Amino acid sequence: MIIYFTGTGNSRYLAEIIAAELQDDCISAVSYIKEKQLGNFHAETPFLFVCPVYAWQIPHVFEAFIESSTFTGSKDCYFVLTCGDEMGNAGKSIAALCHRKELSCKGVMEIKMPENYIALFSAPSEEKAQEIITVGSQKAKEAARLIVQGKPFPPHHVGSVDKLKTSLVNPVFYKLVISDKKFYTTAQCTGCGACVKACMLRNIRLIDGKPVWNGNCTHCMACICGCPEEAIEYGKHTKGLRRYFLKKK
Numbered sequence: 001m002i003i004y005f006t007g008t009g010n011s012r013y014l015a016e017i018i019a020a021e022l023q024d025d026c027i028s029a030v031s032y033i034k035e036k037q038l039g040n041f042h043a044e045t046p047f048l049f050v051c052p053v054y055a056w057q058i059p060h061v062f063e064a065f066i067e068s069s070t071f072t073g074s075k076d077c078y079f080v081l082t083c084g085d086e087m088g089n090a091g092k093s094i095a096a097l098c099h100r101k102e103l104s105c106k107g108v109m110e111i112k113m114p115e116n117y118i119a120l121f122s123a124p125s126e127e128k129a130q131e132i133i134t135v136g137s138q139k140a141k142e143a144a145r146l147i148v149q150g151k152p153f154p155p156h157h158v159g160s161v162d163k164l165k166t167s168l169v170n171p172v173f174y175k176l177v178i179s180d181k182k183f184y185t186t187a188q189c190t191g192c193g194a195c196v197k198a199c200m201l202r203n204i205r206l207i208d209g210k211p212v213w214n215g216n217c218t219h220c221m222a223c224i225c226g227c228p229e230e231a232i233e234y235g236k237h238t239k240g241l242r243r244y245f246l247k248k249k
């Protein structure tokens with residue numbers, strides 16, 4: 001059983017490739033999180049969790065979802081982390097999470113996908129993004145082959161800088177950077193409500209036909225990258241930047 005979390009589609013895309021290879025169920029954690037539901041999952045084959053890297057860790061929201069859900073049947077699991085660059089030492093807290101859930105982690109694989117964090121960085125050109133997706137898709141198929149064979153994922157080298165980023169920078173980053181205060185809409189906004197629907201934390205409401213953010217944001221980029229009018233900005237940084245969203249095939 002594949003359980004994925006996504007803001008802008010990369011993780012869903014790879015989860016669906018692996019699900020097709022394994023002919024296994026592919027479930028979105030986002031719909032559970034949106035409905036504030038816990039999951040009770042049962043599978044006879046290993047669980048696979050697919051999600052983005054947020055500040056060299058799995059997203060705190062997804063970690064909390066796994067923590068509070070139940071997993072019965074198979075005791076084995078794998079993680080595939082999609083990232084714009086690298087996952088740091090995310091494997092350490094995943095190992096601890098699996099231990100608490102009494103799951104045996106058979107590996108964490110990092111797969112590069114196009115950068116979606118336009119609040120701080122920029123997304124690659126369409127052409128470059130396509131190249132990255134092609135390579136990422138091949139790696140996802142390799143992950144599926146290992147899972148079918150019951151083999152562990154290859155070990156991931158972790159250096160001292162990775163350890164620092166994951167253990168020290170991640171909590172500071174969440175405290176100081178992850179906030180919705182800089183989101184606003186431009187005159188292009190039609191009040192269509194796409195951002196309200198896209199927000200997994202139900203943090204956006206329309207007031208007088210315009211979106212208002214209410215202080216509970218995880219910076220998934222679904223609202224800004226999914227806006228059909230490109231009418232959402234984040235401070236000055238996103239002005240003129242390409243939006244990135246990998247839509248369903």
Ligand SMILES: Cc1cc2nc3c(=O)[nH]c(=O)nc-3n(C[C@H](O)[C@H](O)[C@H](O)COP(=O)(O)O)c2cc1C
Nearest residue numbers: 007008009010011052053055056083084085086116
């Ligand atoms: C809040 C946030 C933090 C991120 N932190 C990292 C990071 O530490 N390392 C990295 O390589 N990519 C980072 N990224 C990029 C995403 O992990 C990457 O683009 C991912 O594939 C997006 O997946 P999604 O489309 O399923 O949401 C970050 C993105 C966001 C939105």
